[in-house]
Amino acid sequence: MTRCPCLSGLTYEECCGRLHSGSAVAQTAEQLMRSRFSAFAVGDVTYLLATWHPDTRPPSLELDAERSWYRLDILSTSGGSPFETTGVVEFEAYYRSPDGADSQHEVSRFVRDDGRWLYVDGTR
Template sequence: MPVPTCPCGQDLPYAACCGRLHRGEATATTAEQLMRSRYAAFAMRDAAYLRQTWSLTTRLATIDFTPGQKWTGLEIVGTTGGSPFHSEGTVEFHAHYTRNGAPGVQSENSTFTREAGEWVYVAAL
């Protein structure tokens, strides 16, 4: 039986890709890697990881997942900054989903920064 690839779209098994970040075995080295891992966390309904990687300045008290929604694919449109050598960055993306069987897409340009040296999500532009 083939090992499923990671929900983030990288051609790696989940355990070797975003699973390492979700389990706390690694941290994101770029804003894009954090964005991908957060998308995978939404797909896996991992609220704890989403809160952990959300800026203290904008973090929601709770994370609610939309009933009947399944994330089906991530497309990175572009990035600015966000490398291992930056302290801020943006990631523009299209996150595809189905909700109660109907397809949809969430398009966003998200900002990221470092807090205590780790990449965190700040907000959508």
């Protein structure tokens, strides 16, 4: 069994794999953030686009095949519980590329629309 890329401590199948397959939906903004990180790690463009708010979603998305995402640190969260409609997650995501190891820091905004959390946008 493979551990989940979001580093929850669960296997991929028990954690983000359920969300990627559509057998479950994210219950919090943080859970959606973790599942989106895992989607980058496993190359699931379909999931990334499906969980992006339609007002800010690009028409297509191409992932950098030479970038390997390996670690996610959640730095803070605000809102985003199962009982709220907005949330903010600050994180740092680590990756390796031919240029070496690096990270991306972002403060991401999420909204819950019709019972589903969606990524709106982020500032780096």
